[in-house]
Amino acid sequence: MVPVVKNFIGNLSGECKLDVFSGNKLEISSSLFKVSNSLKIEFLNWKDSFTPNEQIRIEGSAIKENGNNVDGTYFATIDDNNFSGEVNNGEFSISFKSPSDFLAGNHKFILKITEEEKNGEILNYGEKVTFLNVLQVPISIEVVLDKKDILPGEKLKGKVVLHDQTGESIPRVEVYVAVKNNNGEIIKKIISKTETPFEYLVEKNQSPSIFQVSAYSNDLINGADFNILENREISSEIINRTLTLTNTGNIFYEGDLILYIGLDNVSIPLSLPVGGYERYTLSAPDGDYDITVGSLKKRVSLSGNAIQVQKINQTEYSFTPFIWTFVLVVLAFGAYFIFKKWHKPHTFARSKKQKNVKKISEIRSVHESIPVFDSKKKVELSLSIVGTKQNATLGCISIKNYPEISSGQGNVKETFLRIEQIVEENKGFVYQNESYLFFILAPAITRTFKNQKVGVLISQQIKNILNEHNKKFKQRIEFGISVNYGTVITKIESNKIQFMSLGTLITTSKKLASFSLGKIIVSDKLLENMEEKIKGDLVQVGSLKGYKLENLVDKNSHSTFIKGFLARQERDKLKETNSEKKN
Secondary structure, eight states: OOOOOHHHHTTOOEEEOOEEEETTEEEEEOOOEEEOOBEEEEESSOOOEEOTTOEEEEEEEEEETTSOBOOEEEEEEETTEEEEEEEBTTEEEEEEEOOTTOOSEEEEEEEEEEEEOTTSOEEEEEEEEEEEEEOOOOOEEEEEESOSEEOTTSEEEEEEEEEOTTSOBOOSOEEEEEEEOTTSOEEEEEEEETTSOEEEEOOTTOOSEEEEEEEEETTEEEEEEEEEOOOOOEEEEEETTEEEEEEOSSSOEEEEEEEEETTEEEEEEEEEOTTOEEEEEEEOSSEEEEEEETTEEEEEEEOSSSOEEEEEOTTOOOOOHHHHHHHHHHHHHHHHHHHHHHTSOOOHHHHHHHHHHHHHHHHHHHHHHSOSOOOSSEEEEOSSOOOEEEEEEEEEEEETTHHHHTTOTTTHHHHHHHHHHHHHHTTOEEEEETTEEEEEEOHHHHSOSOOHHHHHHHHHHHHHHHHHHHHHOSSOOOEEEEEEEEEEEEEEETTEEEEEEOTTHHHHHHHHHHHOSSSEEEEHHHHHTOSSEEEEEEEEETTEEEEEEEEEEOOHHHHHHHHHHHHHHHHHHHHHHHHHHHO
């Protein structure tokens, strides 16, 4: 046996053969064998993409050409960061935390492993080069406006910039933009993309104030203010010999306006509110004159004894005696017919009609003072919140005769409180928007992502409650119900819930519910995201698709859940009935 050690073979490597000589005579020759100092390196849990500030762990193995494990040292380099450690029995583990400001993109990762003698001389060596991809992570959002001061009637232009960990821009990410007035009220909603310009037209008569543009994306929110300037402007119009001056600015106009008639000029004192106007009659010696006032220039034929500008009284009527006579005759005939109509004998049918008119007026007066739905829990719809983004189940009840039932009388209010109780028992919340009542099952509150089936069951129970109400009480509730699925953002603070609907979730739900007549329409979006199936006919509402719910086809494993849900609602209903009897 001949030891293959460095002292014996030196730097010899590759395909080798051992020959034994006696003098010049070859006594024996070995078969070919390979001498190599290369090491084979493999990664066992390789992850080629990571985020800044992430703890990275890379494990792997190193073996020699003969299959034996390596005991040595590793040296790793990524950009300017170096790591080293031991390789024991052919295994190594590298752990490091990526910098929070790591530049997004590919970074070269170099790993070297050596096996050395006691004197430090390298026996075996291996190297592996690969790339690690650093992802872009949104860190901040910025609203960039083309200018901070803008005149009424101009377009404000801007864009939203989303910055990553190194301040670089992240393009074409969906962003929600809200333009708010000086009271913080949203007056314009815009869905855009980062780095994509958006526009907002400032109303011509908008009073001077400070508005704000807020942007929301990836749980980040920021805003920028812009100032609507004072605009002192008078528009002029000449028709025949009549000059009309209108305050088209956004502030009260107080001052003199110079009117040029040919080579002469007249100073007109003005005192006009926003939108106010005054009319003047122009006269001059017979002839054609160039009229100039403000930006208006026009050639007009005038007549008269001298140059004169006379203000027209707005309450003055230039009726001729003949026209006055005609008007008086028409008024006399009208008064005669009205007198005859209202002095006919009072019939039963007419009395009944007047009675109905009185009832409608009473309903309207009550509608103005008493809300139909008064929840103890405060729920607000907002566009500018930072909260939990999730896919939620949303139900919508369209109250088709809302003006008629808005007084809450005829047990209407009690019926809607029953609906709220059922929703809250299933960890949902209720929000009213005019004649629409929404119930939302959000995972952040229900603590489960599977709310679709519960939403359908709740809608069935609501339908039963409303049908039961219409059988028991004279005051009917005309309704339609839809169940939809989409993305919302929720924020919970003590007894207050704020939520924001993304995309067309609420609009679509309203359309489906408005189309329904006493039925439940389930959107195709909800069906795509629930395990159970339903029986029902296809419904087409414009470009929207839904299904008129007849029955929920559930798996056997969930039949107990449905029975339990319905049984619980029946028990609550029985308790309520018994309570009413006792009272």
